[in-house]
Amino acid sequence: MICLLGFGEVGQTFAEDLGADFAIWDIKFVDKNSIPSRAAKRLRVAAPASAQAAVAAADVVVCAVTAAQGKVAAQSIAGSMKSGAYFLDVNSASPSQKIETAAIIEAAGGRYVDAVIMSPIGNKRLASPMLLGGPYAEAFLSVAQNIGFSGASFYGAELGLASATKLCRSVIVKGLEALLTESMLAARHYGVEQTVLASMQDFFPGTEWEKLARYMVSRAVQHGTRRAEEMREAARTVADAGLEPRMSAATAELQDWASSFKNVLQYQDLPAFLDAVGTESGMK
Numbered sequence: 195m196i197c198l199l200g201f202g203e204v205g206q207t208f209a210e211d212l213g214a215d216f217a218i219w220d221i222k223f224v225d226k227n228s229i230p231s232r233a234a235k236r237l238r239v240a241a242p243a244s245a246q247a248a249v250a251a252a253d254v255v256v257c258a259v260t261a262a263q264g265k266v267a268a269q270s271i272a273g274s275m276k277s278g279a280y281f282l283d284v285n286s287a288s289p290s291q292k293i294e295t296a297a298i299i300e301a302a303g304g305r306y307v308d309a310v311i312m313s314p315i316g317n318k319r320l321a322s323p324m325l326l327g328g329p330y331a332e333a334f335l336s337v338a339q340n341i342g343f344s345g346a347s348f349y350g351a352e353l354g355l356a357s358a359t360k361l362c363r364s365v366i367v368k369g370l371e372a373l374l375t376e377s378m379l380a381a382r383h384y385g386v387e388q389t390v391l392a393s394m395q396d397f398f399p400g401t402e403w404e405k406l407a408r409y410m411v412s413r414a415v416q417h418g419t420r421r422a423e424e425m426r427e428a429a430r431t432v433a434d435a436g437l438e439p440r441m442s443a444a445t446a447e448l449q450d451w452a453s454s455f456k457n458v459l460q461y462q463d464l465p466a467f468l469d470a471v472g473t474e475s476g477m478k
Contacts (some may be wrong), residue, residue, distance in 0.1 A: 196341065197252035199245065199267055200259035201230035202420075204284060204315050208256060209237055211320045212342055217241075219248035246274035254280045254337065255304075261286045261423040265295045272302035280334055284309045284324070288361060288430040289354030296328065296353055305330040308353055309346075310360035318345060325349040327356030361428040365442055368421050368428070371410040372448040378407050382468040383477060408464040411452075415471070418453025422446045 196212060198205045201220035209218060216239075222228035223241050234241055242248045249255050249271045259267045264285035275281070281299045283292060283306065296306035308327040315322055324346040326335060331348055338346040349356045381387035391403040414421065425446035429439035458470035 195252045195254075197249045197255045199249065199255055199257045199271065200263075201233060202258065202260075203417075204258040204311070205230075205256075206233045206237070207315050207319055208258070209233075209239060217248040217252065219245040221245075245271050249275050249279075252276065252279055254282060254341065256282045256284060258284050260420055261427045265291055265298065268295045268298045272298050272304065275299070275302060275304045277303040278305060280305045280307055280330065280337065282307050282309050282334070282338075284311055286310065286360055286364065286424040286427060287357060288427040288434065289358045290430065290434055291427065292357045293353055305334070306353075307331050307334045308356045310356045312360065312363065321345045323347070325356040325359060327351070328353040331356075358431060361424070361431040364424055364428045365432070365445070368414075368425050368449060369441055369445045371414045371421070372445040372452075374407050375411045375414050375448060375452055378411060378464070378468055379472060379475075379477065382465065382472065387465070387468065404464050408462075408467060411464075411471075412459060412467065414449055414452040415455050416453075416459055418449040418451070422450040422453070425449060 196216040198208055198216055198218045201209070201218050205218065205220070209216065218234060218239055218241050220230040222230045223234070225231060253276065255271070255275060257264055257267055264283055264287045268281065281304045283295060287295070292308050296308070299306040306328060307330050310325050312323040312325060320342045321344045324338070324343055326338065326346055327349045329351050331351065335346060335348050349359070377390065378387055381390045391407060394401070394403045425442050429442035429446060432439035432442050455471050455474045458467060458474060461467040461470050
């Protein structure tokens with residue numbers, strides 16, 4: 195039995211593809227009109243009465259909540275897990291948070307596995323590259339593959355290295371989203387966005403920059419709240435390395451701001467999309 199703790203984009207993708215029996219839980223189930231609630235209804239999956247009931251019979255608990263809530267989620271269900279059950283933490287949290295979460299799970303008799311998904315989940319779904327880390331990771335690899343996580347691989351027995359890898363990558367990926375958002379909005383104001391994008395071919399030839407810009411800016415708008423949480427965890431990761439997280443902190447701020455404009459996602463054309471964000475944001 196598998197429990198999907200968190201029923202957002204990742205949890206829903208897993209639910210659609212998993213071949214095993216599973217239970218689901220999300221704190222937003224209390225709102226019957228929330229996105230997780232509507233997704234559960236669409237997939238015809240009934241949720242138990244509580245998170246504790248959802249994990250009680252699970253041999254594997256897949257925790258896919260938001261970056262800031264992984265430790266809180268673990269605290270809420272650790273005492274209800276079966277002894278020896280695996281807790282697969284796929285949240286984009288800092289190494290220090292994952293080490294703290296592992297201590298909670300293992301103190302309750304569970305086996306904690308640090309897991310990070312190294313690509314957008316919608317592309318390869320269960321086959322997405324997943325790095326597994328921590329003292330139980332190697333033993334869990336065959337379990338992961340049997341479940342259907344064909345992209346899973348053992349990364350190392352030291353807890354936190356997998357999450358450090360993901361969040362150092364996030365500084366680049368989510369930072370690029372933030373850079374393109376700021377650049378394109380300003381460039382559109384001056385009417386120079388096409389020239390700016392064309393000039394990028396000199397630096398990164400072969401990239402369809404207009405398509406990439408539309409995609410990345412829209413990701414910031416659609417998932418900015420979640421990405422901001424992730425980037426605050428990235429900032430914590432950078433700070434724990436002894437470096438001032440200037441870029442990570444700024445990216446978190448912009449991602450949070452971008453999340454306010456979800457109603458402009460209907461515009462597929464980049465100029466129209468940028469104009470809509472500019473209008474909504476009150477740009478002059």
